[in-house]
Amino acid sequence: MTTSDSAGPYDADLMAAVTELGAAVRDLIGTTVTTTVGAGEIRAAAELVRATTPLLAASRRPASQLPALDDPTSGRRVYNPVSGIGSPLAPPLSIRRVEGGRLGEVAAEATLGVAYEGPPSYLHGGMSALLMDQLLGSAAGAAGLWGMTARLELDYRRPVPLETPLVLRAAVTENAGRKTVLTGTIATAAAPENTLVQACGIFVQPRPELAAAYFGSITDASGRHTPPRRPSDATATEQD
Amino acid sequence: MTTSDSAGPYDADLMAAVTELGAAVRDLIGTTVTTTVGAGEIRAAAELVRATTPLLAASRRPASQLPALDDPTSGRRVYNPVSGIGSPLAPPLSIRRVEGGRLGEVAAEATLGVAYEGPPSYLHGGMSALLMDQLLGSAAGAAGLWGMTARLELDYRRPVPLETPLVLRAAVTENAGRKTVLTGTIATAAAPENTLVQACGIFVQPRPELAAAYFGSITDASGRHTPPRRPSDATATEQD
Numbered sequence: 446m447t448t449s450d451s452a453g454p455y456d457a458d459l460m461a462a463v464t465e466l467g468a469a470v471r472d473l474i475g476t477t478v479t480t481t482v483g484a485g486e487i488r489a490a491a492e493l494v495r496a497t498t499p500l501l502a503a504s505r506r507p508a509s510q511l512p513a514l515d516d517p518t519s520g521r522r523v524y525n526p527v528s529g530i531g532s533p534l535a536p537p538l539s540i541r542r543v544e545g546g547r548l549g550e551v552a553a554e555a556t557l558g559v560a561y562e563g564p565p566s567y568l569h570g571g572m573s574a575l576l577m578d579q580l581l582g583s584a585a586g587a588a589g590l591w592g593m594t595a596r597l598e599l600d601y602r603r604p605v606p607l608e609t610p611l612v613l614r615a616a617v618t619e620n621a622g623r624k625t626v627l628t629g630t631i632a633t634a635a636a637p638e639n640t641l642v643q644a645c646g647i648f649v650q651p652r653p654e655l656a657a658a659y660f661g662s663i664t665d666a667s668g669r670h671t672p673p674r675r676p677s678d679a680t681a682t683e684q685d
Numbered sequence: 686m687t688t689s690d691s692a693g694p695y696d697a698d699l700m701a702a703v704t705e706l707g708a709a710v711r712d713l714i715g716t717t718v719t720t721t722v723g724a725g726e727i728r729a730a731a732e733l734v735r736a737t738t739p740l741l742a743a744s745r746r747p748a749s750q751l752p753a754l755d756d757p758t759s760g761r762r763v764y765n766p767v768s769g770i771g772s773p774l775a776p777p778l779s780i781r782r783v784e785g786g787r788l789g790e791v792a793a794e795a796t797l798g799v800a801y802e803g804p805p806s807y808l809h810g811g812m813s814a815l816l817m818d819q820l821l822g823s824a825a826g827a828a829g830l831w832g833m834t835a836r837l838e839l840d841y842r843r844p845v846p847l848e849t850p851l852v853l854r855a856a857v858t859e860n861a862g863r864k865t866v867l868t869g870t871i872a873t874a875a876a877p878e879n880t881l882v883q884a885c886g887i888f889v890q891p892r893p894e895l896a897a898a899y900f901g902s903i904t905d906a907s908g909r910h911t912p913p914r915r916p917s918d919a920t921a922t923e924q925d
Contacts, residue, residue: 478771494734506720
């Protein structure tokens with residue numbers, strides 16, 4: 446689920462450029478939400494941003510076409526809004542497998558800035574939910590049990606501080622065919638055993654007829670039909 | 686909870702500039718995650734973005750200081766990552782009170798782009814949670830019952846399509862002093878009665894000693910101590 450452990454080959458030069466742009470826009474966002482310069486300077490910055498967008502808008506993909514750098518079978522999704530290296534919305538979380546851990550166990554470290562704020566100086570409660578949903582989904586993927594969120598429950602024990610190193614963890618607790626139950630936590634790196642947010646989720650792999658209805662038009666950059674799937678589905682799907 | 690129904694006065698010229706920059710960076714993000722131009726053009730765009738950021742970085746606020754345009758008592762938070770007009774992360778949702786509706790009832794419309802994607806062509810499950818948490822919190826605020834998320838439960842009945850007009854709703858279902866129970870839904874505008882995602886949340890106003898610990902250092906732009914609070918707390922807090 447991270448760019449480093451993915452299976453498929455990719456254009457390394459394009460990946461470097463996408464990584465560079467993701468980082469630049471992310472930094473611009475962090476500055477945008479904390480700047481105290483005057484209206485004139487803010488307008489000047491907006492003008493420069495508007496002059497940049499057309500360079501990228503010259504050629505765009507539709508939502509039905511995956512990015513050229515993606516490899517959905519390994520979980521490489523460069524514009525994922527939580528873990529995508531190219532997504533300016535993403536911190537981005539670098540989610541790694543925990544070797545020798547529980548089934549599908551994954552972990553990530555992050556330090557989140559003011560762009561993610563809810564109550565003053567704390568992480569937005571919904572951002573904790575967004576991060577946890579991604580960790581649970583990545584844990585399902587790490588166990589070869591890709592699915593879509595069917596239920597998500599979060600308990601908020603203490604507010605999650607901004608600008609503070611955090612650790613996020615998730616693992617599979619139950620595997621029942623198409624249905625997978627997962628749990629996850631958020632804590633500070635300084636007190637990793639002191640859970641701030643606890644999550645429990647149920648992820649479900651849609652039945653073939655539903656998956657066909659949801660993802661029938663999805664292609665990769667070369668136009669080949671590329672629905673999300675579990676690695677164990679690969680043989681069957683190759684014969685489509 | 687929106688800029689239009691807020692109580693406090695603000696610098697209209699600064700608000701216009703912040704709105705303009707938020708829109709420009711948001712548009713840049715949507716283009717960044719869908720562009721198919723080559724690595725050279727992507728690097729050129731990154732260079733322009735990096736040249737823009739220093740204009741805004743010339744003067745910044747710390748996380749403990751609210752933005753000059755914010756009015757936390759009325760709920761005006763211009764960089765809120767869901768509803769903030771100045772937040773490039775936010776769609777932004779314009780959350781409005783439903784006149785004559787249920788207690789604290791609020792609604793919003795939104796059409797979400799590829800930047801918010803989870804499964805191909807659908808909204809990230811965690812993004813549904815983020816949006817719902819904000820709607821529930823806004824409903825609490827609309828009822829004068831500000832609190833922090835203590836528990837959030839989401840049921841995902843059908844995937845939420847991208848690039849499709851959506852309606853989001855929330856209201857208070859139970860008010861028990863510091864604790865407020867809320868529910869909310871996401872549906873398409875074309876089929877508003879067909880709930881795609883259902884949310885239930887418990888929001889809690891921290892007890893005074895906890896609130897003091899959490900928000901003791903929070904100030905507005907002029908340096909005045911400005912913790913989040915309910916309108917009913919205003920008289921007591923003015924005497925701090």
